[in-house]
Amino acid sequence: MSLQCDEPLPENLRKRWISIIGELQAPTNYYVSRWLGTHPSGTFELDGFSGASQDALAATVYVRVVNEDFTAKSLLLVAKTMVAP
Numbered sequence: 001m002s003l004q005c006d007e008p009l010p011e012n013l014r015k016r017w018i019s020i021i022g023e024l025q026a027p028t029n030y031y032v033s034r035w036l037g038t039h040p041s042g043t044f045e046l047d048g049f050s051g052a053s054q055d056a057l058a059a060t061v062y063v064r065v066v067n068e069d070f071t072a073k074s075l076l077l078v079a080k081t082m083v084a085p
Contacts, residue, residue: 032063036075042067047074056083 003009009017024046038044042065050059060079066072 032077034077036063036065038065038073039067046077054084056081058082 001010008014045064045066047062047064048059049062051057058079058081061077062074063077064072064074
């Protein structure tokens with residue numbers, strides 16, 4: 001499938017995307033099998049970034065933590081890259 005950046009998604013993909021967003025907006029508990037050096041009483045936010053071209057793509061997910069004393073830090077949680085052969 002090839003879409004321009006200003007073209008709407010086909011209906012089946014739009015519905016799937018809305019479903020994914022709905023699940024993310026109502027999180028329950030997530031378990032991350034890494035020590036993040038944070039206190040569990042802080043607030044957590046997942047931030048994802050991605051980019052792609054015809055030759056490569058990259059995606060990252062960061063966790064942003066705000067502690068009780070309002071100090072904040074961002075940590076790289078996962079990253080993935082792929083390059084076309």
